[in-house]
Amino acid sequence: MSHPVRIAPSILSADFARLGDEIRAVEAAGADLIHVDVMDGHFVPNLTMGPPILERVRPVTKLEFDVHLMIDKPWELLQSFVDAGADSITVHVEACPDPAHTIGRIHELGVRSGLTLSPPTPVEAIEPFVGLVDRVLIMSVHPGFGGQKYMPEMVHKIEAVARWRQEHGHRYDIEIDGGIKADNAGEVIAAGAGVLVAGSAVFGSKDYAAAIRGLRG
Numbered sequence: 001m002s003h004p005v006r007i008a009p010s011i012l013s014a015d016f017a018r019l020g021d022e023i024r025a026v027e028a029a030g031a032d033l034i035h036v037d038v039m040d041g042h043f044v045p046n047l048t049m050g051p052p053i054l055e056r057v058r059p060v061t062k063l064e065f066d067v068h069l070m071i072d073k074p075w076e077l078l079q080s081f082v083d084a085g086a087d088s089i090t091v092h093v094e095a096c097p098d099p100a101h102t103i104g105r106i107h108e109l110g111v112r113s114g115l116t117l118s119p120p121t122p123v124e125a126i127e128p129f130v131g132l133v134d135r136v137l138i139m140s141v142h143p144g145f146g147g148q149k150y151m152p153e154m155v156h157k158i159e160a161v162a163r164w165r166q167e168h169g170h171r172y173d174i175e176i177d178g179g180i181k182a183d184n185a186g187e188v189i190a191a192g193a194g195v196l197v198a199g200s201a202v203f204g205s206k207d208y209a210a211a212i213r214g215l216r217g
């Protein structure tokens, strides 16, 4: 059974001076989720947005806020992100000494959980925990910046988590993040990705609806 692919524009590439309008615009253009890239200047060498910004834009859309935490000690901010309106929270395995505990905490707070890994981390690092989460996010760029080049050598990770899902009857979404454009969407979908994050491919285009359509493969 195949599910329609969902597109998650990353607001990292939006015009922050008009953030509310940008979110309304991608919703009107057919976006399925809003991907929120949170960076702390420690886990990654860049600093983006935190709970106060999320809270201010929460009223402008009913779409899921898919929060991707690229921060150290992510457990310390889970409550704040839930209070600000996160619907799902994805944490990096590299930032969690006890991933199962952090995932459990996300569920206790009443939102969906995700687990991700940076390109150098072998996919086996998340294998013990994938059965616990609602979403597995595969990074196809080094976390930290939008607009980087897609790393095709990460496709095997999509295939691995798709295979585990099949073998064990898990139900997680498979999301791919980094450098996704119309010309590589087909290969990540074929490998098993069901949610495509796209920052520059959407917000860097003149016609958001056409860009989102072009990513559906």
Ligand code: DX5
Binding pocket: 010, 012, 013, 035, 037, 068, 070, 141, 142, 143, 144, 145, 146, 147, 148, 177, 178, 179, 180, 197, 198, 199, 200, 201
């Ligand atoms: C990178 C972020 C990505 C990124 C995607 O650290 O997690 O979500 O913003 O942007 P593009 O699609 O431009 O690579």
Ligand code: ZN
Binding pocket: 010, 035, 036, 037, 068, 177, 197
């Ligand atoms: Zn992201």
